[in-house]
Amino acid sequence: xxxxxxxxxxxxxxxxxxxxxxxxxxxxxxxxxxxxxxxxxxxxxxxxxxxxxxxxxxxxxxxxxxxxxxxxxxxxxxxxxxxxxxxxxxxxxxxxxxxxxxxxxxxxxxxxxxxxxxxxxxxxxxxxxxxxxxxxxxxxxxxxxxxxxxxxxxxxxxxxxxxxxxxxxxxxxxxxxxxxxxxxxxxxxxxxxxxxxxxxxxxxxxxxxxxxxxxxxxxxxxxxxxxxxxxxxxxxxxxxxxxxxxxxxxxxx
Amino acid sequence: xxxxxxxxxxxxxxxxxxxxxxxxxxxxxxxxxxxxxxxxxxxxxxxxxxxxxxxxxxxxxxxxxxxxxxxxxxxxxxxxxxxxxxxxxxxxxxxxxxxxxxxxxxxxxxxxxxxxxxxxxxxxxxxxxxxxxxxxxxxxxxxxxxxxxxxxxxxxxxxxxxxxxxxxxxxxxxxxxxxxxxxxxxxxxxxxxxxxxxxxxxxxxxxxxxxxxxxxxxxxxxxxxxxxxxxxxxxxxxxxxxxxxxxxxxxxxxxxxxxxxxxxxxxxxxxxxxxxxxxxxxxxxxxxxxxxxxxxxxxxxxxxxxxx
Numbered sequence: 001x002x003x004x005x006x007x008x009x010x011x012x013x014x015x016x017x018x019x020x021x022x023x024x025x026x027x028x029x030x031x032x033x034x035x036x037x038x039x040x041x042x043x044x045x046x047x048x049x050x051x052x053x054x055x056x057x058x059x060x061x062x063x064x065x066x067x068x069x070x071x072x073x074x075x076x077x078x079x080x081x082x083x084x085x086x087x088x089x090x091x092x093x094x095x096x097x098x099x100x101x102x103x104x105x106x107x108x109x110x111x112x113x114x115x116x117x118x119x120x121x122x123x124x125x126x127x128x129x130x131x132x133x134x135x136x137x138x139x140x141x142x143x144x145x146x147x148x149x150x151x152x153x154x155x156x157x158x159x160x161x162x163x164x165x166x167x168x169x170x171x172x173x174x175x176x177x178x179x180x181x182x183x184x185x186x187x188x189x190x191x192x193x194x195x196x197x198x199x200x201x202x203x204x205x206x207x208x209x210x211x212x213x214x215x216x217x218x219x220x221x222x223x224x225x226x227x228x229x230x231x232x233x234x235x236x237x238x239x240x241x242x243x244x245x246x247x248x249x250x251x252x253x
Numbered sequence: 254x255x256x257x258x259x260x261x262x263x264x265x266x267x268x269x270x271x272x273x274x275x276x277x278x279x280x281x282x283x284x285x286x287x288x289x290x291x292x293x294x295x296x297x298x299x300x301x302x303x304x305x306x307x308x309x310x311x312x313x314x315x316x317x318x319x320x321x322x323x324x325x326x327x328x329x330x331x332x333x334x335x336x337x338x339x340x341x342x343x344x345x346x347x348x349x350x351x352x353x354x355x356x357x358x359x360x361x362x363x364x365x366x367x368x369x370x371x372x373x374x375x376x377x378x379x380x381x382x383x384x385x386x387x388x389x390x391x392x393x394x395x396x397x398x399x400x401x402x403x404x405x406x407x408x409x410x411x412x413x414x415x416x417x418x419x420x421x422x423x424x425x426x427x428x429x430x431x432x433x434x435x436x437x438x439x440x441x442x443x444x445x446x447x448x449x450x451x452x453x454x455x456x457x458x459x460x461x462x463x464x465x466x467x468x469x470x471x472x473x474x475x476x477x478x479x480x481x482x483x484x485x486x487x488x489x490x491x492x493x494x495x496x497x498x499x500x501x502x503x504x505x506x507x508x509x510x511x512x513x514x515x516x517x518x519x520x521x522x523x524x525x526x527x528x529x530x531x532x533x534x535x536x537x538x539x540x541x542x543x544x545x546x547x548x549x550x551x552x553x554x555x556x557x558x559x560x561x
Contacts, residue, residue: 002327019345087341091400094305094335095358096327207496219432253308 005097009105010112013079017113025120026114028067032121035063036128039185052188056129061212062184063125068118068143069150069179069204073171075109081167084158084250093252094182099245103155110151111144114121118143134216137225139214145230146207152237160248179203183212188220203229257439258304258410259426262313265299265463273299275463276313279454279519286430286440287468290447290553296463297443298338301410305335317408330409331360335408338413340393342400344386347378350383359404360381371399376431391422398429409433411442415449427453447553461557475552483525485512485532486541495535503528 017024036056043077044055051058083089092102125131133139154171161167188196199205200221210226213219219226244251258281265274283289291297295343302308304315306326315322317329343351352368372378374417375395380388387395396415401409411430415423423446430453434440444450450457451471458468467474490509502515516523532539 002360004357004360005360008354015350083343087337087339087344088343090307090335090337090341091355091358093307094330094333096330096360097358098327155542163311235403 002095002097002101005095006101006104006108007104007225009092010109013075013083013109014107014112016079017075017109025117026059028071029120029124030116030170032063032067032124035059036125040128043185050190051216053216053218054129056120057131058187058212058216058218059185060125060129060131061215062179062208064121064143065186065204065208065211066179067121068114068146069175069207070171071114071117072110072147072150073154073157075113076107076151077158077161077171079106079110080155080158081161087250099242100222102245103152103241107148107151109152111147114147114151115143118147134217135214135226139211142207142211142214142226142230145227145234146211147232149230149237152234152241156237156240156244159244162250175204178202179208181207183220187218187223200229203233206230255478256280258315258317258441260304260313260315263300263303263310263315264312265296265303265308266311272463274303274310278459279458279462279465279468281439281441284434284437284441286434286442286453287456288450288471289441289443289458289460290312290445290450290555291443291460293445295460297460297527298412300460301335301412301441301443304329305333307408308328327360331404332407334401334404334409336397336401336409336411336414337553338416340390340397342385342396343383347382347384348372348396348399349378349381349387351396351404354399356403356408359406361404367405368399368403371409374432375399376425393421394422394426398426400435402433406438408426408439408441411440413443413445415444415446423449446450458552459556470474475546480547480551481518481523482545482547483514483516483528484543484545485514485539487511488538488540491537495537496536497535498528498531 012179023201036059039059041058047055047057049058063207079118080089080147122131181199183199187207188199191199206221206226206229209220210223210230213223213226243249258279260277260279260316263274263277266272275298277300287298299308303310304317304322305412306322306329310323318332320328322329346354349365349368349372352371353363353365356368357363369378369381372381375398377392377395378401379390385393388396391460394429398411398414414426414430427449430440430442435542442449454471456468457471457474459466487510491505492509494505494512498512504513505511506513514525514528
């Protein structure tokens, strides 16, 4: 394995994040703080507890997931799309590296960035509400699996996109609505039965539910189902990335 | 000379049916400078891109250093450095960082002293810690070369290295290329500038419409295909070409003050002796003589036209 290449890509991407530290870190922290103020203070004052957890604390896992999903996709998609856009991708494609090494470099960096951001959001949340983590191991596992899976998904979007508009299309029109409608800010049991059934088709529900369970031992669906869903999503993304490099889709003619 | 690149029946047909490369056979020796000439769309970049792994061939095979470019891609790509036609660099990185990145990408451990040496050789050391966006076009071109050399390749592809570069910088780059060749690096360059090939190459290949029309040692090519023109300045102008001088290839200049005779250097008899004798017989007095060898450019244009 060309570990020097993996390290080079990884450090290059991490350095790019450091160069844009304001955009990378401050912006999500401010956004999340606003969510706490708007949802926690305004709505939280009308909802005391959900499953015995204060509303402010209840939305913390959902907010972390929101950041994790958005930032994983954004970091990984931009990381691979930008070299394509400016033409520097030629260097990666002509280097003695396998698809696995390219993925490890780009996706590893994107996942690291989103995990760091998610951790910052978690720390920020403790300034607003009391947060407890009942199952730290499962929390870290869900955290890492989600960051890796959605970084892979972002990587796929970055390869598929041939315009900046397309780069934004899926995160804005599909992922963000799914996160908002997947129980980030509420329990699906608060919905009418019909909408509860509809929400079960939202894959993000399972991520948030499992992640929330690791915090407070409360969930909308079984934790095993949540874990299975994230593993299935990870497998699909890995399969797609393998196919992309095997066929050279949008990379090689 | 040991072959470092061996290409056999290499072809590329795109999905829309366009044949960019048609069964190319070519061998390039170790340590030589090989210039690939051809008009736009001839297949030069496609050929280089296949060898570097950027484009997938649809037929044939190629080896670099004895290794297959598809099955042993790690070995072949480790040996190759590529300077692409476009100036594609990350504008926000420094010269040193982007060059070091290239070295790591090609599987070599960090070696700052070597990177500094490459930057010194390319007169970039003063701009080592400057962002690429602050450099001139010529400097960016040299950064591209530095990146390609960062992993100490033994084969260097230069795709149109002088495109958009001023004359002084072009000559500076030729010096760099010669030094690299002297250090044992095999260099394959594509160019539109015939002067560049004529100045630097040991061997020249001409490609047109995806077909390699020839690959010859430069001087042999010029001698083989070169035509010479003999211009005879006359003491007194002629109104028309006299009948006794009706020789193939002989023309009277527009103002009638000179005779222009084109001949093939490959012929056993060039016809010059007979022409001089005819001039004497016709009592045409000669003021001066001048001969001119066809340039590589003229050879190239002729070959491409014949190919069409």
